[in-house]
Amino acid sequence: DSGVTQTPKHLITATGQRVTLRCSPRSGDLSVYWYQQSLDQGLQFLIHYYNGEERAKGNILERFSAQQFPDLHSELNLSSLELGDSALYFCASSVGDYINEQFFGPGTRLTVL
Amino acid sequence: QQQVKQSPQSLIVQKGGISIINCAYENTAFDYFPWYQQFPGKGPALLIAIRPDVSEKKEGRFTISFNKSAKQFSLHIMDSQPGDSATYFCAARDTGRRALTFGSGTRLQVQP
Numbered sequence: 001d002s003g004v005t006q007t008p009k010h011l012i013t014a015t016g017q018r019v020t021l022r023c024s025p026r027s028g029d030l031s032v033y034w035y036q037q038s039l040d041q042g043l044q045f046l047i048h049y050y051n052g053e054e055r056a057k058g059n060i061l062e063r064f065s066a067q068q069f070p071d072l073h074s075e076l077n078l079s080s081l082e083l084g085d086s087a088l089y090f091c092a093s094s095v096g097d098y099i100n101e102q103f104f105g106p107g108t109r110l111t112v113l
Numbered sequence: 114q115q116q117v118k119q120s121p122q123s124l125i126v127q128k129g130g131i132s133i134i135n136c137a138y139e140n141t142a143f144d145y146f147p148w149y150q151q152f153p154g155k156g157p158a159l160l161i162a163i164r165p166d167v168s169e170k171k172e173g174r175f176t177i178s179f180n181k182s183a184k185q186f187s188l189h190i191m192d193s194q195p196g197d198s199a200t201y202f203c204a205a206r207d208t209g210r211r212a213l214t215f216g217s218g219t220r221l222q223v224q225p
Contacts (some may be wrong), residue, residue: 031211
């Protein structure tokens with residue numbers, strides 16, 4: 001168990017809908033990273049937050065957004081969902097802004113029908 | 114330039130054998146190279162990591178070999194066990210972005 005929690009574990013929704021994925025980092029970690037894992041694209045970095053501030057963006061679609069709250073938990077919002085958004089979404093946390101070790105949560109499996 | 118190329122895609126090894134997974138990169142700004150192990154239905158778990166100023170790092174049965182001039186690094190699993198059967202990902206982090214760029218993964222099967 002990495003200490004990173006993610007909810008929900010599974011999410012099934014329809015095209016065009018909006019969902020919110022939640023992540024709580026390990027105790028003491030200030031950085032949260034979001035990754036998408038799909039069969040055709042592998043593990044792709046989406047976005048990084050440190051202590052409430054956005055630090056870096058990766059291959060994140062404009063339909064997706066994220067934020068990190070004062071209690072350091074993070075939410076990833078996915079809107080206007082398409083079939084191709086079906087994937088595993090992981091968050092990872094690390095101690096600081098430039099600390100190497102990232103610890104991954106168990107993921108949220110999103111299925112868009 | 115952000116790519117990390119991983120091979121083989123899948124690997125079958127007999128119990129007690131050595132599993133070897135290779136990765137190559139182009140981006141010279143990468144400064145940290147971790148390996149992750151992922152079991153079905155679970156998140157990736159950090160296994161071992163190396164910095165480019167070190168040529169080899171060993172932790173138990175797991176060893177990373179790093180060749181900076183060739184921009185290649187590899188994971189060796191000694192005395193492979195059926196419990197090692199999982200998907201392994203190499204990754205690299207660049208100094209600017211801090212996020213990890215992952216290889217495509219290697220599905221390892223250790224036969225008893």
